Amino acid sequence: MTSPKMVALMVLGLTVAMLLSGPARSGSARPFDLQSLAAEIGHARQEKPASFQAIARVRQLMPALDRKKRGPIAVVTPLLASLGSEALLPMLDELISDRSPSSPWTPSTRVAFRIGLLEAVGKLRDARSTPALQAILEGPDSDPRVLRACAAALGKSSDEGLNAVIRIGAAPGPRQLPALSGLGECRRLKVIRALAAQLSADPSEEVARTVARSLGDAAAAWAWETPALAALGEGDAARAEAAQSLLQTFVSYKGAAQGAAETSLLMIDAPKTLELIEARTSKYSSVDGDLARLAQRLRISPLRAKNQDP
Numbered sequence: 001m002t003s004p005k006m007v008a009l010m011v012l013g014l015t016v017a018m019l020l021s022g023p024a025r026s027g028s029a030r031p032f033d034l035q036s037l038a039a040e041i042g043h044a045r046q047e048k049p050a051s052f053q054a055i056a057r058v059r060q061l062m063p064a065l066d067r068k069k070r071g072p073i074a075v076v077t078p079l080l081a082s083l084g085s086e087a088l089l090p091m092l093d094e095l096i097s098d099r100s101p102s103s104p105w106t107p108s109t110r111v112a113f114r115i116g117l118l119e120a121v122g123k124l125r126d127a128r129s130t131p132a133l134q135a136i137l138e139g140p141d142s143d144p145r146v147l148r149a150c151a152a153a154l155g156k157s158s159d160e161g162l163n164a165v166i167r168i169g170a171a172p173g174p175r176q177l178p179a180l181s182g183l184g185e186c187r188r189l190k191v192i193r194a195l196a197a198q199l200s201a202d203p204s205e206e207v208a209r210t211v212a213r214s215l216g217d218a219a220a221a222w223a224w225e226t227p228a229l230a231a232l233g234e235g236d237a238a239r240a241e242a243a244q245s246l247l248q249t250f251v252s253y254k255g256a257a258q259g260a261a262e263t264s265l266l267m268i269d270a271p272k273t274l275e276l277i278e279a280r281t282s283k284y285s286s287v288d289g290d291l292a293r294l295a296q297r298l299r300i301s302p303l304r305a306k307n308q309d310p
Helices: 004-020 034-047 049-067 077-081 085-097 107-124 127-137 144-157 159-169 176-185 189-200 205-218 235-252 255-268 273-281 285-299 302-307
Strands: none
Touching (some): 049 077, 049 107, 085 127, 107 144, 144 159, 144 176, 159 189, 176 205
16 A cells, blocks of 8 residues: 555656656757866866966965854855856866865865855856766765755756756755755746655655755745846746745644744745635644744734835
């Protein structure tokens, strides 16, 4: 006899497969792989050596930046991002080659540099980065922070990259949580639906907490008000579907997963969230108090007050 959880997992697999089977890109789209990327990097090194030299200078600065850090790792993303789009190929070369010296670098020096490179590459949203980023996400790197930054960058690089992150996030293993977390920065309706499918499969509390946080990032009200995302016309559906999924998580879990769902619901502030809460109050009497508290937090939310201003 098939258990309810097995049915949910089967539905998750079908949902992810449907999300990944979108229309193919036009035949004019240029294919990229590691071999063609390596050839392009070699050509750029000869034609534009200054950009490679700029990345090398940042690498040389890393030990000093690491010593002066004020948190767990030095923040170097703004410095690398300021080099512009011409730094894409040198940064990918650095990531693929991983020239981090054993000394005087510490583990935090290497992590900071790789995260900075990955985040700067992600900001460029260039499909040429897809094969390198996928190789890194599926490669020997094991630091969850590096893997998360890589997943976010890969998801923003191309449709193929986003599909790869969704696929990795659906498979249990050491890369699942970083992939699910990174998806929060890939704000698309497709991402919302993939994350909601994860929650519908009744995952562990750790996975539910991670997905709930990612849904809050992916469907945050402020993000869908930006011109780039507003132009997609997916904001209302993204926020509504995320709110429905998170509210089900809120009534199904306790502890950290419920808390993450609550925080994300406040960030999303979908217009009909209060109606959804009222519809569930009689159905889930065991969490009436939790739902009432959530409804009150939504009513007095500064974000809601801002959105209701004339």
